[in-house]
Amino acid sequence: MIVLHIDSSASGPASASRQLSAVAIETLRAGHENVQVKYRDLAVNPPAHLSGELLSALRPSPANPSEPGRNIAAELTLTETLIDELLRADVLVLGVPMYNFSIPxxxxxxxDRVAQPGRTFRYTDKGPVGLAAGKKALIISSRGGAIAGTPMEAAVDHQEAYLKTVLRFIGITDVKLVRAEGLNLGADTRKQAIDRALDELKLLEQACA
Ligand SMILES: Cc1cc2nc3c(=O)[nH]c(=O)nc-3n(C[C@H](O)[C@H](O)[C@H](O)COP(=O)(O)O)c2cc1C
Incomplete structure (x- = not known):
């Protein structure tokens, strides 16, 4: 089983999502014989955001022809590597804090690198079709506040809901979520939230078997 493990919190060792995603990986390793993990720390090595030059190289058009320079060639290589890591994986484990209602x-x-037409999705006359089907994903969500199940959730959650939308768009529909929220609401609340998430991770083997 190939696992793509991604962390995105900028808080280093203090990060709850990092702690929990590491436990998820340990649990997968304990429950399966041959687990290969590819780790991407996006806070330490963030891919550059799309520039006009990179976008025209990724998606050239007559109106926007590609003339990649040397730096763009390296960015195209990185893009291919990231897509390859995603397509090779059987399971994605994503550590994702809420930052300003959204993702880091x-x-x-x-x-923006991995969602590429012809690679992870394609357009058809019936709409887009995901090309990364058959994978499982586990989202480890961490939040300072507590909004799950409240009337404001739909209006302010552009983190979990967004990620599920992106995963579905590229064909990944088997998505599990482990959430630790209320992490900044006091030490007791934080501990309870992390303990609850750790308990849920114990069920991970069933989730990702
Ligand atoms: C830049 C930034 C923005 C944040 N925005 C939100 C937010 O919109 N809603 C929220 O509930 N918590 C917010 N938080 C709190 C984090 O979600 C919380 O500290 C969480 O534990 C971060 O995950 P981590 O421990 O894995 O780093 C924010 C934290 C940072 C650093």
């Missing part, structure tokens, strides 16, 4: 920007930059 390096993770958005990663999505």
């Amino acid at each position: 920007s390096p993770l958005k930059a990663w999505i």
Whole structure:
């Protein structure tokens, strides 16, 4: 089983999503014989955001012809590597804090690299079709506040809902979520949230078997 493990929190060792995603990987390793893990730390090595030059190289058009320079060639190589890592994986484990109601920007930059027509989705006359089907994904969500199940959730969650939309768009529909929220609401609330998430991760083997 090939696992793509992605962390995106900028908080280093203090990060709850990093702690929990590491436990998820340990659990997968404990439950399966041959687990190969490819790790991407997007906070430490963030892919550059799309520039006009990179976008025209990725998606050339008559109106926007590609004339890649040397730096863009390296960015195209990185893009291919990131797509290849995604397509090779059987399971994705994504550590994702909520930042300003959304996801950390390096993770958005990663999505902008891997969501490429002809590679991870294609347009058809019936709409877009995902090309990365058959994978499982586990989202480890961390949040300072607590919004799940509240009336405001739909209006302010551009993190979990967005990620599920992107994964579905590229064909990944088997998505599990482990959430630790209320992490900045006091030490007790934080501990309870992390303990609850750790308990949920114990069920991971069933989730990703
Ligand atoms: C830049 C930034 C923006 C944040 N925005 C939100 C937010 O919109 N909603 C929220 O509930 N928590 C927000 N938080 C709190 C984090 O979600 C919380 O600290 C969480 O634990 C971060 O995950 P981590 O521990 O894995 O780094 C924000 C934190 C940072 C650093």
